[in-house]
Amino acid sequence: MTSPLQQKLKITGPSVVTANRTWDGVVVYRTAARGWSVELTDAAIVRNSDDAKALLAEAVADDVGAIGPYIAPVQVDEAGKILPGNLREQIRRDGVTIGLPV
Amino acid sequence: MYAYDEIDRTLVNERVSEFRDQVKRRLSGELTEDEFKMLRLQNGVYLQLHAYMFRVAIPYGTLASNQLRALAHVARKYDRGYGHFTTRQNIQFNWIKLSDLPDALADLAEVGIHAMQTSGNNMRNVTSDQWAGVAPGEIEDPRIWSELIRQHTTLHPEFSFLPRKFKIAITASDHDRAAIKVHDIGLRLIKNEKGETGFEVLVGGGLGRTPFIGKTIKHFVHGRDLLSYIEAILRVYNQYGRRDNIYKARIKILVHELGIEKFSREVEDEWQHIRNSSLQIDDEVIEDIRSRFIYPAYEKLPHMPDELRQAAADPDFEAWRKNSVAAHKNPGYSIVTISLKPIGAPPGDATAEQMDALADLADKYSFGEIRVGHEQNLALPHVAKRDLPALWKALDKLGLATPNVNLITDIIACPGLDYCSLANARSIPIAQELTRRFANHELANLIGRLHINISGCINACGHHHVGHIGILGVEKNGEEVYQITIGGRADEGAALGNLIGPGVKFDEVADVVEDIVEAYLALRERPEELFIDTVKRLGVEPFKERVYATR
Numbered sequence: 001m002t003s004p005l006q007q008k009l010k011i012t013g014p015s016v017v018t019a020n021r022t023w024d025g026v027v028v029y030r031t032a033a034r035g036w037s038v039e040l041t042d043a044a045i046v047r048n049s050d051d052a053k054a055l056l057a058e059a060v061a062d063d064v065g066a067i068g069p070y071i072a073p074v075q076v077d078e079a080g081k082i083l084p085g086n087l088r089e090q091i092r093r094d095g096v097t098i099g100l101p102v
Numbered sequence: 103m104y105a106y107d108e109i110d111r112t113l114v115n116e117r118v119s120e121f122r123d124q125v126k127r128r129l130s131g132e133l134t135e136d137e138f139k140m141l142r143l144q145n146g147v148y149l150q151l152h153a154y155m156f157r158v159a160i161p162y163g164t165l166a167s168n169q170l171r172a173l174a175h176v177a178r179k180y181d182r183g184y185g186h187f188t189t190r191q192n193i194q195f196n197w198i199k200l201s202d203l204p205d206a207l208a209d210l211a212e213v214g215i216h217a218m219q220t221s222g223n224n225m226r227n228v229t230s231d232q233w234a235g236v237a238p239g240e241i242e243d244p245r246i247w248s249e250l251i252r253q254h255t256t257l258h259p260e261f262s263f264l265p266r267k268f269k270i271a272i273t274a275s276d277h278d279r280a281a282i283k284v285h286d287i288g289l290r291l292i293k294n295e296k297g298e299t300g301f302e303v304l305v306g307g308g309l310g311r312t313p314f315i316g317k318t319i320k321h322f323v324h325g326r327d328l329l330s331y332i333e334a335i336l337r338v339y340n341q342y343g344r345r346d347n348i349y350k351a352r353i354k355i356l357v358h359e360l361g362i363e364k365f366s367r368e369v370e371d372e373w374q375h376i377r378n379s380s381l382q383i384d385d386e387v388i389e390d391i392r393s394r395f396i397y398p399a400y401e402k403l404p405h406m407p408d409e410l411r412q413a414a415a416d417p418d419f420e421a422w423r424k425n426s427v428a429a430h431k432n433p434g435y436s437i438v439t440i441s442l443k444p445i446g447a448p449p450g451d452a453t454a455e456q457m458d459a460l461a462d463l464a465d466k467y468s469f470g471e472i473r474v475g476h477e478q479n480l481a482l483p484h485v486a487k488r489d490l491p492a493l494w495k496a497l498d499k500l501g502l503a504t505p506n507v508n509l510i511t512d513i514i515a516c517p518g519l520d521y522c523s524l525a526n527a528r529s530i531p532i533a534q535e536l537t538r539r540f541a542n543h544e545l546a547n548l549i550g551r552l553h554i555n556i557s558g559c560i561n562a563c564g565h566h567h568v569g570h571i572g573i574l575g576v577e578k579n580g581e582e583v584y585q586i587t588i589g590g591r592a593d594e595g596a597a598l599g600n601l602i603g604p605g606v607k608f609d610e611v612a613d614v615v616e617d618i619v620e621a622y623l624a625l626r627e628r629p630e631e632l633f634i635d636t637v638k639r640l641g642v643e644p645f646k647e648r649v650y651a652t653r
Contacts, residue, residue, distance in 0.1 A: 023129055024199040025153035064131040068149060086580055088519060092151050096520040098530050101451045102183035 009049045009056075013085070014076050016043035017052075017059045018092070019066035027092045028066050030059045036066050040082050040093050045074070103166050103471055104249055105394045106214045113256070114211045117218065121145045122204035129201060144224070144262075146217025147203060150523050156181075156195045156203060157220040158210060162230035162248040162272075163191040163474040167461040170472050172213045174457035180206045185457070187442060187450040189514060189565055190269065191229045191474045192220055196521055224262045225255040225336075229271045231279045232475035235397065236483045238431045242299060244274040244291050246392050247328060250383065253391075254329050261336060265343030266351035268336070269308075272301075276594065281476055283307050283316045283596035284568055286353045287335060292322065299325040305335060305365070306357030307596075309562035314354040315596050317362045319369065325388065327373075330381035334373035338365065398469035398484050403434025405487070413491035421543060422494050425505035427485075436487055438468075440480040440497060441504040441512065445541045448530045449515045450478030459500050467493050478514055479507065509546040510554060510619070511537040514565055518558030518575065519582075525558035527575025527582035528608070532556055535612045540619075549619055552633045555590070568592035570634045571615060572599045582608045588618065588645055589637040602646045606653070614649050621648035 017030035021038075028036040029043035037043065046052040052071050059069035073085030084090040091097060106114075121141070128138040142148075146157040158173065165173075173193055177185045180202045181195040188194055198206065210216065219227045228248045235243040251270060255261050261268070271280040274291035282288030288304035300322045307316025323331045335353075342360070344350040357365050413419045428437040440460070442450050452460075460480065464472045467489045468482035475481060485493055497503040506512050513536060516522065518529030533556055540546050555569025559576070566572035572587035583605035590599030606614050619633075625644055626636045637645070 020149055020153070022135070023201045025149060027152060063134050064129075067135045087582065088151070091519060095152065096530075097528060098448060098520055098534065100182060100184070101447065101453050102455075 009052050009071060011047065011049050011052050011071070012073070014045050014047055014074050014082075015052055015071045015085075016040070016045060016074050016082070017055045017069050018043070018072045018089070019059060019069035021066050022064060030055055030069070034058060036062075040074070040084065043074070043082055045076065045082065046071075103164060103396050104161075104245070105396060107394070110214065114214060114216045117145070117216060118204065118207045118211050121207060125200060125204050140222065142200075143222040144218070145203075145207065146220035147200070148221060148523075150196065150517075150521050151519075152521070153197045154200050154203070155521070156198045156206065156217065157188070157192050158195075158215060158217050159220045159227040160191045160193060160215075160474045161227055161252050162234065162245045163232045163476075164234075164245060165472040165474060166213070167464040167470040167472065169213045169215050170457050170461040170464070172210055172215060174454040174461070175209060176206050177457065178454040179209075183455075184451050184453045186448070186517065187452065187474055187478050187480070189476050189478060189516075189563060190227060191232075191476060192227060193474075194517075196517070218256055219252070221267075222262075223264045223266050224268065225258070225264070226267055226269045228252050228255075229269070229280055229285075229476060231273050231275055232473040232481050233279060233428070233437055233483065234274065235395070236430050236432075236435075236437055237275050238429050239275060240431070241274045241291050241293060243395065244272040244280075244289075246388060246395065247289070247291065247301075247325070248272050249391050249394075250329070250388065251332065260333075260340070264336070264340060265345045266348070266353075268339070268353065270332070278592075278594040278596075279475065281565070281568070281592040281596070283594075284309055284313075284565070284592060285316065287332060288316045289328075294322055294324075301325070301328060303331060303335075306354040306362070308352055308354040309565055309567045310352070311349060311560040311562075312352075312355060312358075313562070313567040313598050314358060315598065317357065319362060319366045326383045326385075327377055329383060330377040330379065331369075331373055333376060333381060334369045337372050338368045342368075398471075400432045400435060400484070401486070403486055403488065405433045407434075407488035409488045409491050413494075416491075418498075419491060419494050422498075422503050422505040423490060425509070425547075426503070426507045427490060430484070434487055436485050436490060438482045438485045438490070438493065439475070439507045440482065440502050441507050442479050442502075443506055443512050443537065444501050444504045445511060445537045446534050447537075449513050449533050452480075456500050456502060459496075460502065463493060463496055477512065479512070505543060506546060508551050508553070510540045510549050510552045511546055513537065513554045513556060514569070515556040516558050516563035518556070518564075522558060522563075524561055525575070526577035527558045527584065529556040529558040529564055529573075529575060532573060532575070532584070532608070532611050536615055539612050539616060548629075549623065550629070550632055552619075553591075554615070565592060566590075567598045568596060569599060570637070571618060573611060573615075576605065578605065584608065584611045586611075586614055586618070586649075588642060589634065591634055600642045602642050603650050610653075617649045618645050621645050
């Protein structure tokens with residue numbers, strides 16, 4: 001598999017770095033404070049390939065904190081709120097679109 | 103039931119200890135994810151969208167009641183109170199923490215359950231007919247041979263680092279409930295003219311992005327030669343399989359590229375080197391395994407007991423009996439399929455409470471035994487006919503008596519984009535909507551046997567290629583789009599479905615399926631002509647015309 005750092009990054013809009021927390025697998029987002037948050041609204045926003053690569057490299061280096069980091073598209077509304085950029089990321093943020101059995 | 107011996111128990115327990123240490127080293131940073139990934143996969147641990155997913159093996163689909171209770175316990179203590187039965191006789195837990203996994207595995211090990219052979223590029227859980235050992239007309243119990251292969255291949259170094267995953271299924275009945283033709287190796291148990299047990303061996307079946315129906319490589323392999331012949335196939339695969347390209351790494355691609363004749367010659371050459379080795383199985387080994395399968399002490403019971411005769415007056419009971427109760431090799435008993443497809447619910451899910459209650463019912467009515475089928479339903483394999491009314495009432499209270507087995511709402515679906523990191527589109531909501539559309543049991547019965555299979559990506563975990571109606575979710579320009587095929591089947595007449603036309607949007611899928619079904623009801627020659635037979639007779643065109651005439 002190609003390392004995330006070796007993959008070509010094509011940024012077409014505001015993006016974040018997201019991953020899953022190592023000890024429990026929960027969805028997390030890379031913050032500007034070089035940490036992870038479970039809230040998308042805390043995520044650091046990148047808008048070009050160089051910034052995205054740098055943020056991703058920093059995330060990849062924190063292998064104990066989170067696994068499988070990648071760049072994900074987001075939307076930023078007029079109030080500055082960060083929203084998922086596609087259905088996959090919406091499901092990762094909000095959970096399954098179905099009622100759970102219990 | 104199969105009774106584990108000391109070797110099995112030691113292996114399972116040592117495996118737990120080993121994984122506990124690996125998890126500890128991973129969480130401390132001593133192991134990187136790159137180093138750990140293969141280790142976790144070899145213990146059934148995937149990373150999905152929201153969390154780790156833990157897949158537990160149910161070899162050849164046979165569970166004891168205490169094992170089902172242990173699965174309920176894991177669901178309740180370490181997950182979110184439910185589990186998902188898969189299309190290969192496994193169960194998955196979707197929300198488990200890595201830090202909890204060693205304890206979960208240890209709890210399962212106490213009842214002889216483990217997660218070996220549930221992921222990674224190795225030999226996967228050997229699957230079989232969920233009616234094995236009880237189906238009328240079965241040649242012999244195929245689980246004996248499934249267990250033999252399980253023992254031989256578990257942690258076998260030669261099969262632990264294959265080019266890709268490798269799946270074997272075995273059937274011993276005329277009607278194939280194990281989908282052997284879409285497995286890497288399919289085994290059909292047969293007898294030769296001397297009455298000796300052997301196997302027709304099929305190879306190169308599989309679904310995914312490049313689907314193939316398995317081809318017969320040898321018409322009869324004697325039982326004593328089964329391991330050496332399988333090993334010969336695996337050696338040829340290990341030697342020539344494409345490790346350079348994940349999309350071409352399955353044995354089906356190798357068989358296709360070499361051609362079945364050349365592939366079989368390679369296997370034959372290899373086999374001649376090893377067939378008379380220690381791999382040859384003597385009768386004692388088989389008899390030892392056979393002796394570890396404990397069969398119920400059936401009573402001699404009437405074919406039509408009073409309890410059953412009286413209950414027949416209840417139309418709801420009769421609807422369930424006709425749909426979900428099948429003949430047993432012992433005429434006083436029945437096989438009861440338990441639908442995990444209630445209307446509007448995710449296919450294959452069962453709550454911890456349902457699992458516990460079902461374990462109790464298995465103890466009371468089925469000699470403590472439960473089976474898991476690839477259709478994502480369960481079965482109680484040894485129910486006395488006199489107990490059917492009482493069992494039905496108990497199942498109904500648990501929401502486990504939906505009379506839709508093999509009908510249009512008995513949908514096979516992968517977890518799809520709601521859970522899976524590979525998926526491009528959702529599967530479960532499509533299944534839920536379809537079950538609501540066809541919730542009327544009279545309508546479902548009017549339609550008759552019709553299998554819908556849904557996959558949320560080309561990896562085809564929902565086996566869409568072999569659904570009578572297959573639905574494949576893809577992503578197109580940021581939207582979920584679904585391609586519809588018809589005419590597939592997974593049984594002894596296995597075939598791949600044909601695309602009916604351009605993909606349709608999420609909201610249109612149920613309408614399209616309704617159109618297809620309406621076309622079928624109008625086109626069938628008689629009520630007994632199944633959907634799949636009408637498609638075979640007429641082809642795709644009339645259905646295509648109906649679906650796209652107004653779209």
